[in-house]
Amino acid sequence: MSKHKQDVMEALREKGVDLIKLEKELISLLRRGGSALDVESYIKRLIEVEKGERS
Amino acid sequence: MNEVKLILENIGVFKGKREFKLSKGLNVIYAPNASGKTSLIAGLKAIAVPTLTLEELKRTLNDYEDKGRVMLLINGSDYVVELSRRPGGSIEARGKRLSEDGVIKKVAFVDLENELVNAVYGGDEERVKQVLRDVTGISHLETIVNVLEGMLREYEYTYEKKRKEYESRKEEIELQIKEVEARLDTVRKRILEILRDPSIEPVREEIEQIEKDREKLENELSRLRSEEIGFENKKAFRERDHREIIAQLEVLVKEREDLAEKIKEIEEKIHEYKEEIEHRQEVVKKLESKKRGLEDELREIIRAIERRKGVRDYAMCPYCGASIDKNRLEREIQELEERRSQIRERILGLDEEISRELAYINELKQICEEKYESSRKRLNEVNEKISTLERDKRKVEEELKYYEKELTKIKVATEDIEKRRQILDKRLELLRKEKPVALLVDELRRLQSEESYLRESHDRLYGRRMQIDQMHKDVILLEDKVKTLRLLLEYFKVRLDEVQRLAIDEINATILKYFKLLKFAELEYPILAEDFALTLTRAGGTPTTLAELSDAEKAILAIVMLLALNERVASDFPLYCIDTLIEFVDDTRAKDVLKYLMEMARKADKIIVVTKTKPYTGEPAPLTQEDILMNEIPI
Numbered sequence: 001m002s003k004h005k006q007d008v009m010e011a012l013r014e015k016g017v018d019l020i021k022l023e024k025e026l027i028s029l030l031r032r033g034g035s036a037l038d039v040e041s042y043i044k045r046l047i048e049v050e051k052g053e054r055s
Numbered sequence: 056m057n058e059v060k061l062i063l064e065n066i067g068v069f070k071g072k073r074e075f076k077l078s079k080g081l082n083v084i085y086a087p088n089a090s091g092k093t094s095l096i097a098g099l100k101a102i103a104v105p106t107l108t109l110e111e112l113k114r115t116l117n118d119y120e121d122k123g124r125v126m127l128l129i130n131g132s133d134y135v136v137e138l139s140r141r142p143g144g145s146i147e148a149r150g151k152r153l154s155e156d157g158v159i160k161k162v163a164f165v166d167l168e169n170e171l172v173n174a175v176y177g178g179d180e181e182r183v184k185q186v187l188r189d190v191t192g193i194s195h196l197e198t199i200v201n202v203l204e205g206m207l208r209e210y211e212y213t214y215e216k217k218r219k220e221y222e223s224r225k226e227e228i229e230l231q232i233k234e235v236e237a238r239l240d241t242v243r244k245r246i247l248e249i250l251r252d253p254s255i256e257p258v259r260e261e262i263e264q265i266e267k268d269r270e271k272l273e274n275e276l277s278r279l280r281s282e283e284i285g286f287e288n289k290k291a292f293r294e295r296d297h298r299e300i301i302a303q304l305e306v307l308v309k310e311r312e313d314l315a316e317k318i319k320e321i322e323e324k325i326h327e328y329k330e331e332i333e334h335r336q337e338v339v340k341k342l343e344s345k346k347r348g349l350e351d352e353l354r355e356i357i358r359a360i361e362r363r364k365g366v367r368d369y370a371m372c373p374y375c376g377a378s379i380d381k382n383r384l385e386r387e388i389q390e391l392e393e394r395r396s397q398i399r400e401r402i403l404g405l406d407e408e409i410s411r412e413l414a415y416i417n418e419l420k421q422i423c424e425e426k427y428e429s430s431r432k433r434l435n436e437v438n439e440k441i442s443t444l445e446r447d448k449r450k451v452e453e454e455l456k457y458y459e460k461e462l463t464k465i466k467v468a469t470e471d472i473e474k475r476r477q478i479l480d481k482r483l484e485l486l487r488k489e490k491p492v493a494l495l496v497d498e499l500r501r502l503q504s505e506e507s508y509l510r511e512s513h514d515r516l517y518g519r520r521m522q523i524d525q526m527h528k529d530v531i532l533l534e535d536k537v538k539t540l541r542l543l544l545e546y547f548k549v550r551l552d553e554v555q556r557l558a559i560d561e562i563n564a565t566i567l568k569y570f571k572l573l574k575f576a577e578l579e580y581p582i583l584a585e586d587f588a589l590t591l592t593r594a595g596g597t598p599t600t601l602a603e604l605s606d607a608e609k610a611i612l613a614i615v616m617l618l619a620l621n622e623r624v625a626s627d628f629p630l631y632c633i634d635t636l637i638e639f640v641d642d643t644r645a646k647d648v649l650k651y652l653m654e655m656a657r658k659a660d661k662i663i664v665v666t667k668t669k670p671y672t673g674e675p676a677p678l679t680q681e682d683i684l685m686n687e688i689p690i
Contacts, residue, residue: 008545015539019546030195031157033106039202043543047536 022046059662065123066101066115066138067094068677075678077662078685081653084666084678085689091678092666093166096634099664100164101148102127102136103630106157111168112138112146127153129629159628161190162621165614166634175613178602184587190620191558193587196551203544210540214533221526228523232516239509242502249499252492259496265483272476276469283465290458293451300448307441314434321427328423332416339412346405353398360391558623559583565619572618572651575644576604576611606639611648618655631656632664646690653686 012019029038059077063069068091075095084092097115101107102125107115116123116138123138136150161170171190174182188194249255367384487493563583566573570580578599579592591599591612604612614633621631633652637645649665656663667689669682 002549005546005549008542008549012539012542012546015535015542017539017543022543023547023550026199027192027195030198031192032155033157036198036202039199040206043202043206043540047539 017046060126060128061095061098061102062124062126063095063098064125065117065120066098066125067091067117069094070117070120073678075680075683077664077683079660079662080656080686081649082662082664083649083684083687083689084664084682085669085684086678086682087669087671087675089675090682092668093634095678096164096166096632096664096666098125099127099630099632100160101125101138102134102150103153103163103628104157104160105148105152105155106160107148108168109145112148115148116140116146129153153630154628156625158190159625161186162617162625163628163630164632164634165617165636166632167636169613169617171617171620172613172636175601175609175616176606178600178604180589180601183589183601187562187583187587187620190624191554191562192624193551193555193558196547196554200544200547200551203540203547207537207540207544210533210537214530214537217526217530217533221523221530224526225520225523228516228520232513232520235509235513235516239506239513242506242509246499246502246506249495249502252495254492255495255499258486258490258492259499261486262483262493262496265479265486269476269479269483272472272479276472276476279465279469279472283462283469286458286461286465290455290462293454293458297448297451297455300444300451304441304444304448307437307444311434311437311441314430314437318427318430318434321423321430325423325427328419332419335412335416335419339409339416342405342409342412346402346409349398349402349405353395353402356391356395356398360388360395363388363391555585555587559585559587561623562619565622566615569615569618569655572611572615572648575640575647575651576608576615578604578608578612607641607644610636610639611644614648622659629660630662630664634666637665637667642690646688649688649690653688657686 009019026039026042029042058079061075061077062072063075064072066073068089073091084095086092094115097111100111101115115125121140125136125138127134134151134153136148136152138146138148140146165172167173167176171183171186174180174186185194188197363384366379367381367388487497566583567580573580574594577594579594579596582590584590589601591601591604593599601609601612614636618631621628637648640648645667649667652663652665655661669689
């Protein structure tokens with residue numbers, strides 16, 4: 001894993017973002033036929049909640 | 056998982072229930088055209104994946120049935136899908152399927168509806184690239200990256216806008232606070248300076264006393280003004296009442312005059328009516344006298360009739376004894392009876408005439424009395440009203456006089472106060488002229504007032520600065536969101552790059568595994584470039600394109616590529632079905648391809664189902680279990 005990717009993942013982890021879960025859920029959403037708008041709503045919900053409330 | 060049971064009910068060409076067994080390894084459905092090979096694959100597809108198109112569903116359910124069912128028993132688990140035709144013609148499929156992942160259909164069912172097969176047969180290399188990106192999930196990652204880029208732009212724009220707004224407002228407030236503080240400092244210094252002057256105090260006291268007196272006068276003036284307004288209002292109301300009373304009086308006086316005129320007219324008419332009544336009464340008397348005459352005559356006739364009837368039966372007159380002419384007597388009786396009837400009729404006619412006259416007399420009397428009485432009554436009412444209104448008018452006039460008096464008093468008092476105020480103003484002016492320190496007192500007072508105003512402004516500005524601080528918190532939050540979005544975008548870009556490289560490497564490596572199969576298409580090992588572009592080379596090294604391949608070569612290439620994709624994204628899915636494509640390959644090569652697939656199925660622990668048309672031998676017959684060759688090559 002590159003140093004850059006590690007830094008990005010660490011910074012997101014500190015912000016309370018579970019990247020594995022996020023990637024899995026977004027891909028699964030698209031594979032089930034979800035649209036770009038659904039992806040946007042999902043990410044918006046994620047960043048609009050306070051740090052600590054994210055799971 | 057050595058044996059798999061598939062039950063089809065009203066599926067494709069099959070009417071009713073059919074049961075088939077499939078085995079681990081290669082299953083070649085070897086039967087003539089229209090026997091149900093594709094129907095069996097359609098049944099497998101319906102039980103395997105959820106993303107069937109409407110056309111696929113229509114082909115799956117038997118055309119003459121409204122309900123169908125597919126059951127699959129595999130690895131000890133049951134899967135059932137119910138199909139039903141809806142009123143609009145669409146087909147609904149419900150139940151438990153082998154997989155809920157939409158990508159399975161793209162890599163496990165190699166038929167003419169498959170996207171990659173279509174792209175290969177269309178010679179469309181761009182579409183091939185797109186299918187590969189979709190199947191490997193690259194297009195999904197690209198979608199996520201695109202969404203994040205759009206969101207980042209939007210959030211950055213909002214953040215910049217809010218930040219600039221915050222900074223400009225903060226700068227403005229800070230500047231205002233500085234200005235107010237500087238002025239406050241100057242004012243305070245000057246106040247202290249003035250207060251240090253010892254001569255200022257006696258003058259200040261005198262000025263303050265004058266201003267206090269002046270303020271008292273102002274208060275008194277204000278009270279008088281308010282009283283004046285009150286009286287003016289009351290006066291205005293009463294004046295309005297007075298005007299209304301006069302107007303009403305005018306109307307009533309006119310009505311009284313009219314009524315008096317009307318009564319006079321009625322009195323004059325009463326005389327005429329009385330003459331008419333007397334005349335009518337005279338007529339009645341005459342009629343009654345006439346009636347009495349007729350009644351006397353009637354009585355006489357009745358007596359004469361009775362007398363004649365009394366002697367009619369005797370032979371002679373009872374008085375003189377002379378003989379009686381009976382016929383003459385009868386005639387006389389008859390004449391008298393006729394006369395009696397005539398008189399009776401005339402009496403009745405006179406009765407009617409008398410009644411009419413009496414009724415008319417009563418009517419005349421009634422008219423005279425009613426009209427006269429009602430006019431008299433109304434006249435009395437009007438007179439009463441006029442008296443009341445005149446009383447009210449006098450009362451209002453008295454009140455108006457009182458208000459006038461009070462207003463004059465107020466006017467006098469106001470003039471007096473204004474004079475006293477002018478005297479105070481002159482004293483103040485004189486003081487300022489005679490004692491220059493008085494000007495300092497004025498300045499002190501002005502500065503103290505300014506200091507108070509500046510303090511208030513300062514407090515207000517601090518309040519606004521606190522609001523701006525809240526705005527700053529929002530900006531910080533927005534900045535944090537922008538940072539999160541940047542990080543997410545970075546992460547998904549890295550992942551896109553990683554997954555793309557990994558997918559290409561893996562697909563290339565997998566295709567290499569099926570190198571032998573590719574040889575049947577007379578192709579060298581094709582390589583996917585970094586952007587999923589397909590590089591095709593003929594055996595011998597000549598580069599070629601999809602469009603230049605024969606149908607058989609295309610079929611083999613599609614089978615290989617889908618095997619590679621299946622291994623990458625559906626390695627756990629137990630089925631791999633090839634429908635129709637083998638038909639495009641000549642028997643010699645088809646035999647080799649099937650042998651290869653049989654070998655591969657054994658290694659991968661998969662159930663590979665392939666359809667192959669059996670030459671027509673006679674009557675068409677539906678597919679049976681005997682038509683499914685397990686791990687056996689039919690050609």
